[in-house]
Amino acid sequence: RTTVALVGKPNVGKSTLFNRLTGKNTAITQDVPGVTRDRIYGVCQWMDKTFALIDTGGLMPTTDDPMLSFMQLQTRVAIEEADVIVCLFDGQSELSTTDYEVVELLRQAGKPTYFAANKIDDPKHEQNLANFYQLGIPDILPISAEHKRGLDDLLDVICQHVEATEPESEQETAAVRIAVVGRPNVGKSSFVNYLLGENRMLVTEIAGTTRDAIDSDLYLNGTHYVFIDTSGIRRKSKITDPIERYSVVRAFKSLDRCHIAFVLLDAEEGVTDQDARIAGYAYENGRAIILVVNKWDLIGKDSKTAGEYVHRIRDKLKYLEYAPIIFTSALTGQRVFKTLNLADNLYAQYNRRIATSELNMALQEMLAKHQPPVYKGHQVKLYYITQTAVRPPTFVAFCNYPEGIHFSYKRYLMNQLRESFAFEGTPLQLRIQQK
Ligand code: GDP
Numbered sequence: 001r002t003t004v005a006l007v008g009k010p011n012v013g014k015s016t017l018f019n020r021l022t023g024k025n026t027a028i029t030q031d032v033p034g035v036t037r038d039r040i041y042g043v044c045q046w047m048d049k050t051f052a053l054i055d056t057g058g059l060m061p062t063t064d065d066p067m068l069s070f071m072q073l074q075t076r077v078a079i080e081e082a083d084v085i086v087c088l089f090d091g092q093s094e095l096s097t098t099d100y101e102v103v104e105l106l107r108q109a110g111k112p113t114y115f116a117a118n119k120i121d122d123p124k125h126e127q128n129l130a131n132f133y134q135l136g137i138p139d140i141l142p143i144s145a146e147h148k149r150g151l152d153d154l155l156d157v158i159c160q161h162v163e164a165t166e167p168e169s170e171q172e173t174a175a176v177r178i179a180v181v182g183r184p185n186v187g188k189s190s191f192v193n194y195l196l197g198e199n200r201m202l203v204t205e206i207a208g209t210t211r212d213a214i215d216s217d218l219y220l221n222g223t224h225y226v227f228i229d230t231s232g233i234r235r236k237s238k239i240t241d242p243i244e245r246y247s248v249v250r251a252f253k254s255l256d257r258c259h260i261a262f263v264l265l266d267a268e269e270g271v272t273d274q275d276a277r278i279a280g281y282a283y284e285n286g287r288a289i290i291l292v293v294n295k296w297d298l299i300g301k302d303s304k305t306a307g308e309y310v311h312r313i314r315d316k317l318k319y320l321e322y323a324p325i326i327f328t329s330a331l332t333g334q335r336v337f338k339t340l341n342l343a344d345n346l347y348a349q350y351n352r353r354i355a356t357s358e359l360n361m362a363l364q365e366m367l368a369k370h371q372p373p374v375y376k377g378h379q380v381k382l383y384y385i386t387q388t389a390v391r392p393p394t395f396v397a398f399c400n401y402p403e404g405i406h407f408s409y410k411r412y413l414m415n416q417l418r419e420s421f422a423f424e425g426t427p428l429q430l431r432i433q434q435k
Helices: 016-021 067-081 099-110 121-136 150-158 170-174 188-196 242-246 246-255 273-284 303-315 338-350 356-369 405-421
Strands: 001-009 041-046 049-055 085-089 113-118 175-182 217-222 223-227 260-266 288-294 325-327 382-389 392-399 429-434
Touching: 001 016, 001 067, 016 041, 016 049, 016 150, 041 150, 041 246, 049 429, 067 099, 067 246, 085 099, 085 150, 099 121, 113 121, 113 150, 121 273, 175 188, 175 246, 175 338, 175 429, 188 217, 188 223, 188 260, 246 273, 260 273, 260 338, 273 288, 273 356, 288 303, 288 338, 303 325, 325 338, 356 382, 356 405, 405 429
Parallel strands: 001 049, 001 085, 085 113, 175 223, 175 260, 260 288, 288 325, 392 429
Antiparallel strands: 041 049, 217 223, 382 392
16 A cells, blocks of 8 residues: 655644544544544545555654754655655745755655645635745645645645555455564564564664565465565664654554554553554554563563453553453463464454344344434434444444434444354444434
8 A cells, every 4th residue: 555654844734634634533433532642644545546644743752852853854754654755834934944954855765755835725825835946846736734725636646656446355365464563672573583483584684775565474274374564573673773663654554454463562561652552553444453462471470460461451452352362472482373373263253244134133132122312302223234344344234313323322232243243352343324
């Protein structure tokens, strides 16, 4: 999938543009308050094209970074991680030396780059645009993220670089696609190398080259597993790369292509904000998730330790209450191969289909146990339910007043579906549609 990065100084309107292009409020997001507060990676659809969008500004700590290094770092991350770059300016303010430097960095990188001036809310603001040509750029698009002006033109130019979306190929569905994600040093390399059995293959990577995604295959007991984008993981760089700190972008990209996410947590550190962000993204995109607590060998344990860990993780990641948790040591190999057994079961659940007749029998029972609410004086009725997709199992229920089905009732239905059909570990999706 094509990745597009937004760069620009603070306050030029990057997050507003980001939210406009990715459509902040997807149905699933509303169910998880707080998960996507600081969203920096999203999917954008335009005509028959789909691409991933990164707000590089949101990646950086805004605190005491001097402006110059902040912009340079942001731009370098964009150059490293993206196929297309959109450089955003404030169309109502003066140019600064930083602007010249960013443009120069982008020119040297030679990636497709588009320049846009934001806050052009009104045609009369367009006279400011002349200024920007002093930067030596070929063109500048006037837009207003706030007032949705010029966005079509921007999307059109971006989409010249995007292939039309193709459905998942048969080869892709035949294998279990696993993304091993987590913060630097949590043990991803050790874990993947243990599974793939070539732990002596650690070589130093040459910094500065664009890292292409390379997947690794594992055939075991008749199952084909694909570990997504193991290039950076397997050939671990010993060089302390500042961009490595923002490797969360890489995690997001892998999550876009996987069926199952192994979210690695550090047993000594517990769930950090960055872990929650990665897990939240996987959740929002309907990925099956296994929470892998690694470095378990470092923990002094008694009979209660694992239980306490589970409790703490569940508390931090409430919306992932269904996701299995496993404790591993990539150093000793403890339970590392067990994660694949979990993945097999989870994948089976992730692909399950329930017959419509069975679903509707179950629906009748759910309704009998707990009737939908009354909405604006009308009894809300659910007529019929059907499964429309797998990976993850996705259901659509038809209703006279969909607005009348609140989060709590929807959650009741989801829990009932999970229970009635013994769905284990997999996410489920339920949409309520107007009949
Ligand atoms: P990555 O950045 O997530 O790929 O992490 P690495 O696999 O490079 O691991 C970072 C450090 O943690 C290395 O020194 C590993 O040897 C160590 N490590 C990884 N997994 C474990 C584990 O399960 N137990 C212990 N004690 N150390 C581990």
